[in-house]
Amino acid sequence: MVKVLIVDDHRLFRSGVRAELGPRIEVIGEAEDVESAVSAIAELKPDVVLLDVHMPGGGGQEVLRRVLGAGAPVRFLALSVSDAAEDVIGVIRGGARGYVTKTISGTELTDAIVRVSEGDAVFSPRLAGFVLDAFSSTEAPSIDPELDSLTTREREVLRLIARGYAYKEIAKELFISVKTVETHVSSVLRKLQLSNRHELSRWATARRLV
Amino acid sequence: MREMSESPTLPEAFPRMMRPMRGRLVAGVAQGAAAQLRLDPVVLRLAFVLLSVLDGLGLLAYAALWMFTPREAHEGPAPGRDWGQVTAYAVLGMALTAFGWLTGASTGGVGTWSIAVGGIGTLILWQQAEPGRRQRWMTDAVRQVRRSWVRTAIGLLLVVVGAIGFLAAQGQLADARPGLVFTAVVVGGLVLIAAPWLTALWKELQKERRERIRQEERAEMAAHVHDSVLHTLTLIQRNAQDPFEVTRLARSQERELRNWLYQPKADADASMAAAVRRVAAEIEDEHGIPIEIVCVGDCELEDNLRAMLQAVRQAMVNAAKYAGAPVISVYAEVEADEVTLFVRDRGKGFIIDDVPEDRMGISQSIIGRMERHGGSARIKTAPGEGTEVMLTMRREKS
Numbered sequence: 001m002v003k004v005l006i007v008d009d010h011r012l013f014r015s016g017v018r019a020e021l022g023p024r025i026e027v028i029g030e031a032e033d034v035e036s037a038v039s040a041i042a043e044l045k046p047d048v049v050l051l052d053v054h055m056p057g058g059g060g061q062e063v064l065r066r067v068l069g070a071g072a073p074v075r076f077l078a079l080s081v082s083d084a085a086e087d088v089i090g091v092i093r094g095g096a097r098g099y100v101t102k103t104i105s106g107t108e109l110t111d112a113i114v115r116v117s118e119g120d121a122v123f124s125p126r127l128a129g130f131v132l133d134a135f136s137s138t139e140a141p142s143i144d145p146e147l148d149s150l151t152t153r154e155r156e157v158l159r160l161i162a163r164g165y166a167y168k169e170i171a172k173e174l175f176i177s178v179k180t181v182e183t184h185v186s187s188v189l190r191k192l193q194l195s196n197r198h199e200l201s202r203w204a205t206a207r208r209l210v
Numbered sequence: 211m212r213e214m215s216e217s218p219t220l221p222e223a224f225p226r227m228m229r230p231m232r233g234r235l236v237a238g239v240a241q242g243a244a245a246q247l248r249l250d251p252v253v254l255r256l257a258f259v260l261l262s263v264l265d266g267l268g269l270l271a272y273a274a275l276w277m278f279t280p281r282e283a284h285e286g287p288a289p290g291r292d293w294g295q296v297t298a299y300a301v302l303g304m305a306l307t308a309f310g311w312l313t314g315a316s317t318g319g320v321g322t323w324s325i326a327v328g329g330i331g332t333l334i335l336w337q338q339a340e341p342g343r344r345q346r347w348m349t350d351a352v353r354q355v356r357r358s359w360v361r362t363a364i365g366l367l368l369v370v371v372g373a374i375g376f377l378a379a380q381g382q383l384a385d386a387r388p389g390l391v392f393t394a395v396v397v398g399g400l401v402l403i404a405a406p407w408l409t410a411l412w413k414e415l416q417k418e419r420r421e422r423i424r425q426e427e428r429a430e431m432a433a434h435v436h437d438s439v440l441h442t443l444t445l446i447q448r449n450a451q452d453p454f455e456v457t458r459l460a461r462s463q464e465r466e467l468r469n470w471l472y473q474p475k476a477d478a479d480a481s482m483a484a485a486v487r488r489v490a491a492e493i494e495d496e497h498g499i500p501i502e503i504v505c506v507g508d509c510e511l512e513d514n515l516r517a518m519l520q521a522v523r524q525a526m527v528n529a530a531k532y533a534g535a536p537v538i539s540v541y542a543e544v545e546a547d548e549v550t551l552f553v554r555d556r557g558k559g560f561i562i563d564d565v566p567e568d569r570m571g572i573s574q575s576i577i578g579r580m581e582r583h584g585g586s587a588r589i590k591t592a593p594g595e596g597t598e599v600m601l602t603m604r605r606e607k608s
Contacts, residue, residue, distance in 0.1 A: 083472040103500070105536075125539060129504035132543070136507065162504045163552045163598070164539025 001026045002117040005046035007037040007063065008079070009055045013102070017050065017079075020106030025113055037063045041074055047117045051096065053080035053087050064094035077116045079104075085130050092192055098122025115167075120182045121189035128161035131192060150188065157184045229276075231284035235296050238282075239275045259299055263306040305398070309391075438466055458498045465491055482515055482549065483508040486542050489523045497530035500537050507544035509605065514583040515549060518603045521587065524575035525553040525599040533557025533597060548604050556596040562589060576601075 004027050006014050014030050021027065029044045031037035034057035041049060041063075049067075051060045060078055067074060078091040078099045088099050097116045100109065101124055112122040123131070135150050150158070153174075160170045167185075171178045227246045229238035240258055244251035261268030377386050442463040449455040469487070483505040490501040509515075522540075529538045535557030543550045565572060572589065576599065580587040585603035 083468050103502075125502060125504045125541070129506050129541070132506045159541070159543070162506070162543075163541040164502065164554045164556075 002113055003028045003044075003047045004050060004113060005029045005031065005037075005040055005044060005048075006050045007031045007040075007055070007060075008050070008052040009033060010052075013052075017109070020109065021113070022107065022110035025110055033057045034059070034062045034066075038066050041067050041072060046074060048113050049074055049076050050113070051076050051078050051091070053078055053082055053091055060091050060096070061094045064091065064096060068095040075116050075119070077112060077122060079109075083126065085134075088127055088130055089134070089192070092127070092189065095193070097189065098124075099127045100124045101126065115182070119186075121185045123158070123161050123185055123188075125162045125164055128158045131188060132158050132162065135191075150191070154184050154188050157181055158188060161185075227279050228282040229279050230282045232289050233292075235291055235299065236272075237276045239272055239279065242279055242282075243275065255299055256302075259303045259306070262303055263310055309394075434470065438463060438470075454498055458495065461498070461500055462491070462495055465494065480511055481508050482511055482544055483542060485511055485515075485519055486522065486540065486551070489519055490526060490540055493523065493526045493530055497527075499530045499535075501526065501530075501540055502537060503540045503542070505542045505544075509544045509549070512606045514585065514603055514606060517579055517583040518549065518551065518585060518601055521576045521579045521601055522551050522553060522599075524579075525601070528572070528599075529553060529555040529557065529597065532560075535596065546605075548602055551601040552598060553601075554596065554598040559591045559593045559595045559597050561593060562591065 002025050004021070004025050006017055006027060007030070008014050008017075009032050011032070014032075018027050018030075028046055029040050031040045033055055037049070037051075037055075049063075051063060053060045055063075060076075060080075064076060068076075076091075076096040078088075078096040079102055080087060080091075080099070081102045082088070083101075092099055097119075098112060098121050100112055100122060104112070104124070115122050131150075132155070156174060157170055160173060165173065167178050167181045170181050174181075227242050229242045230245070231238065233251075234241055235255065240254040241251045244254045247254070258268040258272050261271060442459055446456050446459050449459065486505060487503055490503050493499075494501050511519075526538060526540065529535065533555040535555035537555075539552075539554045541552040541554075562572075576589075577587045580601055580603065583603065585601060587602075588600045589597065590600070591597040
């Protein structure tokens with residue numbers, strides 16, 4: 001059983017998610033803003049926090065900053081209606097292990113939570129698209145070539161995610177194991193979090209302003 | 211608390227004058243003296259300036275105090291000086307000196323009083339402006355000196371020096387003196403009186419302008435919400451008994467709102483990504499099936515890409531009509547030399563060879579159209595495994 005805390009400022013949405021999650025998940029609590037989320041995480045010690053991006057009091061990024069800044073051993077999966085590159089890239093760089101949109105089905109969400117609880121990364125098609133766009137559009141010379149570019153394999157995996165493939169389907173398509181797919185995605189997540197910060201954030205902001 | 215009880219308070223010895231580091235303008239003499247005399251340092255600084263104008267007595271006193279007063283102990287790096295204030299005092303001193311020279315007042319007599327009165331008036335006006343604003347004036351002044359103001363100031367100085375030099379050469383400087391003094395006094399006085407109010411007025415205007423822009427934005431937002439969201443909500447209430455129509459309305463409103471909020475304002479007839487979104491929107495509205503679109507990169511719409519759009523539309527229609535999947539995924543990637551489009555569903559799937567030859571949908575509208583324009587189409591499907599249509603087109607302007 002994976003212990004999950006749901007953080008979202010919409011009560012209807014919280015109860016909706018609770019009802020949809022499969023039997024592998026145990027919802028141990030809910031929180032509706034940054035303050036209650038931070039104290040609930042400290043008190044209940046969930047394995048995974050389902051984190052809304054837009055909330056009163058600073059949003060998901062503020063929760064990430066305060067909880068991960070204090071070094072708590074908890075993993076975050078961001079869940080949002082937002083399509084803004086700024087928000088998506090923002091929470092990932094804030095330390096979330098994945099990003100899915102609220103239109104995701106209950107089964108897929110359950111899978112995503114289990115995957116995050118095991119330390120893997122979860123990318124939605126849209127996030128994969130953003131990453132491909134960001135890593136191909138940064139024109140500045142890379143400071144750390146290992147971190148600032150994607151390998152061919154990582155690109156292939158991201159392309160398939162963007163095309164709507166599940167990890168299992170990607171594994172079959174590329175003749176690799178699901179574990180290898182997970183390794184590639186985790187490596188992309190690491191690059192996204194550590195690479196040339198300034199460039200990526202600027203890309204995300206510029207994309208919104210064009 | 212314990213420390214206090216252990217050391218009984220001794221009657222304090224007469225404190226020695228020190229020169230503090232923090233808050234000093236030149237060497238901290240005026241500040242130290244002010245602390246000693248329990249006065250505002252401003253008063254002593256003005257006194258030094260005034261005394262300096264009168265035969266340089268202030269300078270002498272300052273130098274003497276500087277030499278004989280010890281510096282207060284200070285830990286850490288020396289704090290910076292407030293150069294704005296230093297400049298203000300320097301300018302005041304110079305203005306008074308110039309005034310004294312022009313009127314001959316510095317040699318004593320009634321003219322001295324006018325200097326004192328003028329100085330006090332300036333001080334009052336200066337103090338009237340709130341401290342924050344004063345601070346801003348000063349920092350602005352200091353900063354602007356580094357910009358084009360330097361050039362303007364040098365230009366002005368040259369003109370004035372030139373004019374004075376001309377008059378002096380003509381031997382008419384003595385005649386021009388009363389006129390110059392009069393003009394300088396009037397202009398200087400007016401500037402001193404009006405500056406605080408003019409600044410306040412300008413600030414007020416700026417604020418009003420910002421407020422107006424914000425209100426216009428709010429009005430535009432309200433108009434948009436009214437035209438779209440409120441309208442759709444009304445329609446949804448009217449069609450509450452028809453789930454298909456409600457879903458379609460909600461989805462179409464969601465898409466519209468998302469585009470408005472998150473998408474770059476692109477012309478749907480000019481950009482590839484915008485055109486793909488538009489085509490998908492039409493299919494969504496027609497068939498009531500959500501289409502998830504991910505676009506990477508973008509380019510201008512060229513002729514062969516228009517043909518590609520027709521093909522991708524047909525692929526989406528097929529998926530919406532026959533697949534029976536809850537959602538269709540579309541992925542568009544624009545690269546330097548080619549454009550790739552994927553339309554994927556997790557629906558029923560089919561066996562390609564079973565499709566009759568005369569079915570135009572796949573063979574003509576998709577594969578045929580792509581090949582005629584120099585592109586290619588591949589279809590990957592099997593019963594129960596969904597369908598994926600892959601379209602590739604080389605870019606003309608590559």
